[in-house]
Amino acid sequence: MIILVGGSFATLAVKNIDLGSFERGSSEPLGLSLGLDLVGGIHLVYQAGEEGFEPTADQMAGLVDNITRRVNKLGVAEPSIQQLGTDRLVIQLPGLEDEEAAKSLIGSTALLEIVERICTAYPCDETAPGNFTDQPTGLSGSDMSTAFAGTNTVTGEPILLFELNRGAASKFADLTTKLFNTNVVGGTPDQLAFRMDGVVLVAAVVSSPILAGSGQINGNFSAEEVRKLAIQVESGRLPIEITELSSAFVAASLGADSLDQALQAGLIGLALVLFFMIAYYRLAGLVAAVALVFYTAMVLAVFKLFPVTLTLAGLAGFIISLGMAVDANILIFERMKEEIRIGRTLPFAVQIGFNRAWTSIRDGNVSTLIIAAVLFFFGSSGANSSVTGFAVALTIGVLISMFTAIVISKKMLGLAVGTSLGKWPRAFSPEAYKGGSAAERGA
Amino acid sequence: MNVVSIRKWTFSLSAVLFIASIVTLAIPPALTAGIDFSGGAAFTMSFEDVLDPALVEKTLSDIGHPEAIVQPSVEEDGTFGKHYFIRVGELEPTIRDTDGNIEQDGGREKVEASLNALSPATVNGFDTVTGVIASENVRNAAIAVVVAALAILLYVTWAFRRVPSPFRYGTAAIVALIHDTVIVLGLFSILGKLFEFEVNAMFITGVLTVIGYSVNDTIVVFDRVRENIVRFPTLTITEIVNLSVRETVARSLNTSITLLIVVVALVMFAATSIQPLLYVLAAGVVVGTYSSIFIATLMLVVWENGEIRNVASKIPLIGPKPA
Numbered sequence: 001m002i003i004l005v006g007g008s009f010a011t012l013a014v015k016n017i018d019l020g021s022f023e024r025g026s027s028e029p030l031g032l033s034l035g036l037d038l039v040g041g042i043h044l045v046y047q048a049g050e051e052g053f054e055p056t057a058d059q060m061a062g063l064v065d066n067i068t069r070r071v072n073k074l075g076v077a078e079p080s081i082q083q084l085g086t087d088r089l090v091i092q093l094p095g096l097e098d099e100e101a102a103k104s105l106i107g108s109t110a111l112l113e114i115v116e117r118i119c120t121a122y123p124c125d126e127t128a129p130g131n132f133t134d135q136p137t138g139l140s141g142s143d144m145s146t147a148f149a150g151t152n153t154v155t156g157e158p159i160l161l162f163e164l165n166r167g168a169a170s171k172f173a174d175l176t177t178k179l180f181n182t183n184v185v186g187g188t189p190d191q192l193a194f195r196m197d198g199v200v201l202v203a204a205v206v207s208s209p210i211l212a213g214s215g216q217i218n219g220n221f222s223a224e225e226v227r228k229l230a231i232q233v234e235s236g237r238l239p240i241e242i243t244e245l246s247s248a249f250v251a252a253s254l255g256a257d258s259l260d261q262a263l264q265a266g267l268i269g270l271a272l273v274l275f276f277m278i279a280y281y282r283l284a285g286l287v288a289a290v291a292l293v294f295y296t297a298m299v300l301a302v303f304k305l306f307p308v309t310l311t312l313a314g315l316a317g318f319i320i321s322l323g324m325a326v327d328a329n330i331l332i333f334e335r336m337k338e339e340i341r342i343g344r345t346l347p348f349a350v351q352i353g354f355n356r357a358w359t360s361i362r363d364g365n366v367s368t369l370i371i372a373a374v375l376f377f378f379g380s381s382g383a384n385s386s387v388t389g390f391a392v393a394l395t396i397g398v399l400i401s402m403f404t405a406i407v408i409s410k411k412m413l414g415l416a417v418g419t420s421l422g423k424w425p426r427a428f429s430p431e432a433y434k435g436g437s438a439a440e441r442g443a
Numbered sequence: 444m445n446v447v448s449i450r451k452w453t454f455s456l457s458a459v460l461f462i463a464s465i466v467t468l469a470i471p472p473a474l475t476a477g478i479d480f481s482g483g484a485a486f487t488m489s490f491e492d493v494l495d496p497a498l499v500e501k502t503l504s505d506i507g508h509p510e511a512i513v514q515p516s517v518e519e520d521g522t523f524g525k526h527y528f529i530r531v532g533e534l535e536p537t538i539r540d541t542d543g544n545i546e547q548d549g550g551r552e553k554v555e556a557s558l559n560a561l562s563p564a565t566v567n568g569f570d571t572v573t574g575v576i577a578s579e580n581v582r583n584a585a586i587a588v589v590v591a592a593l594a595i596l597l598y599v600t601w602a603f604r605r606v607p608s609p610f611r612y613g614t615a616a617i618v619a620l621i622h623d624t625v626i627v628l629g630l631f632s633i634l635g636k637l638f639e640f641e642v643n644a645m646f647i648t649g650v651l652t653v654i655g656y657s658v659n660d661t662i663v664v665f666d667r668v669r670e671n672i673v674r675f676p677t678l679t680i681t682e683i684v685n686l687s688v689r690e691t692v693a694r695s696l697n698t699s700i701t702l703l704i705v706v707v708a709l710v711m712f713a714a715t716s717i718q719p720l721l722y723v724l725a726a727g728v729v730v731g732t733y734s735s736i737f738i739a740t741l742m743l744v745v746w747e748n749g750e751i752r753n754v755a756s757k758i759p760l761i762g763p764k765p766a
Contacts, residue, residue: 082573082574084485084570084572248517248526250514250516251496251514251515251523268708269708269709272704273701312648316645316649317652320655323705330694334697363602364662368658370595371594371658375584375587390648394655
């Protein structure tokens with residue numbers, strides 16, 4: 001317990017964490033990753049098509065839809081993607097790291113073609129352009145039902161694995177059989193090539209027909225490239241080419257003072273709550289107050305390590321889980337007071353208070369976790385994923401709140417009862433004497 | 444304290460609020476969509492002087508655009524305040540005569556004039572923008588709520604399997620959940636119609652929070668009912684429910700008060716853009732606390748006593764007679 005709490009504070013104290021491959025942290029307060037609404041981000045404006053080209057409303061909607069899918073798969077929390085005028089897009093992405101990666105992911109048309117390379121002489125590759133002709137096969141990235149990054153089991157190289165739709169699978173089988181049949185000794189075998197936006201990723205001789213409709217592309221990729229490729233293939237190609245018009249950094253969409261104000265208000269609120277708890281539950285309230293401070297530190301540390309990009313929606317999820325953490329403490333203390341009132345000894349009342357309150361804390365929190373899980377599942381398919389951010393923050397918060405209420409509060413109360421304070425039930429409940437003095441005598 | 448005796452009143456009150464909410468939601472627009480949903484206009488503006496973003500925001504708010512999203516562009520050296528990307532809700536069209544001269548100022552001219560008054564400015568591009576949130580998302584959120592309700596029904600039924608008729612507890616919990624959601628939506632529908640209160644992206648988050656709170660609060664009371672049923676097998680459901688509510692009311696109120704303290708603190712000090720969220724939370728906490736005692740828990744009594752069938756026929760008969 002001490003290790004966890006201490007570790008949480010240490011995590012927050014250090015802005016940037018760098019343990020080899022494990023890098024976390026940012027320049028934001030406490031090193032947390034904050035979202036577009038809280039700190040701002042990159043502001044990109046794109047032109048659809050050539051200047052003067054007039055895209056239809058459907059094309060623009062398709063464009064927005066497609067880019068939204070790409071950005072969401074990149075794992076960017078709560079981007080903002082809007083159509084500007086009739087032929088432009090304005091895209092805002094939180095955070096400032098990986099700007100180039102984000103741009104190349106968004107900007108490329110991502111037309112993946114499967115082409116047949118007819119070889120007439122050797123060598124049959126880019127070094128001798130006269131030796132081959134590429135013929136389209138009609139198969140493209142849109143025929144792939146899934147595409148994901150993997151590694152070659154032998155060489156460990158990153159590869160792109162894909163599966164074709166049912167109709168395309170038989171076409172692909174025919175194609176690879178035909179190419180395989182040109183693979184005869186002494187001939188110049190034709191090749192299978194994959195082209196992305198006109199650039200050949202890989203071209204190779206077919207060593208056996210691929211009949212199952214799944215395959216892999218091995219093109220000397222880096223792991224990052226394969227991931228990007230998989231996202232682009234899965235989200236399909238853009239209906240129109242886009243070109244970047246401008247790129248800038250913008251400050252928080254909530255307005256410059258909002259974050260400070262919200263934090264200030266949150267702290268005032270928290271202070272009032274702690275004051276209320278201590279006034280009403282005396283020493284137990286003080287224990288809860290300390291537990292809540294630990295709780296806040298632990299949740300923020302998990303947010304940082306995960307990492308969770310904190311947006312306003314995420315903060316709302318955190319605040320509601322904070323409310324539930326307070327509630328768990330209130331449930332336990334109300335129960336303790338009841339037990340003291342009917343004359344139980346203090347250590348016993350603490351024990352029973354925790355045990356009896358546990359079922360309601362458990363059922364309440366499990367219900368909340370169910371709601372969070374459902375929201376996460378449905379929220380993740382949408383464009384503005386504030387619902388997902390809310391669900392993630394809520395889940396983490398609730399799990400940790402169960403831990404702090406049951407483990408930390410209990411341990412600290414147990415310690416307090418063990419000291420001379422334990423002889424003084426009034427410190428734990430203002431109503432201790434109403435039910436008789438048995439409690440005091442027993443203690 | 445005999446909460447069971449006032450069930451007719453609370454059920455009637457809820458029925459009235461629920462029906463009123465359904466009615467107002469049925470009249471379009473169900474909710475007044477803010478810029479996040481409906482889009483509006485976007486433009487970039489360059490001022491001669493460095494301006495405080497809060498001042499720009501306030502100026503726009505004063506001329507009737509509290510929904511404006513004001514984003515200063517950050518310069519290379521990290522300073523900002525001269526160039527802005529601004530989004531506002533839909534603007535009134537400018538009326539022009541046949542020669543293209545302005546006959547009557549539209550929303551655009553008003554926005555430009557008010558900002559020009561702060562510091563001489565140039566406007567680059569004045570375009571329409573679509574909403575950030577597709578209708579697909581709203582639909583997804585709605586589906587999620589329905590699925591969550593069913594999952595809660597199953598879980599609560601399972602968690603209460605040791606008491607007679609556990610299915611009732613699950614049903615009562617989701618009745619309270621639906622009750623809270625509809626009444627909160629109804630309230631904001633009315634606010635939208637009367638005061639042009641706009642809902643933004645945060646509104647969805649707020650409604651989801653209300654749902655989480657509603658179920659959690661209901662289960663605390665149910666948990667005590669479950670415990671008391673086992674402890675006092677001879678008591679009637681009416682006595683059990685009265686006892687359980689009496690035992691948990693301090694906790695229910697304390698939790699609600701703590702949450703309201705935080706919400707009120709935020710309302711007083713925090714920025715305008717999160718105010719809609721806070722109002723939803725405040726309304727949700729009040730409705731959620733009320734419904735867990737007076738709707739969900741009392742439903743157990745009504746169901747056990749077989750009064751459910753009579754509820755509809757009883758509503759018109761309510762008189763000021765103490766039960």
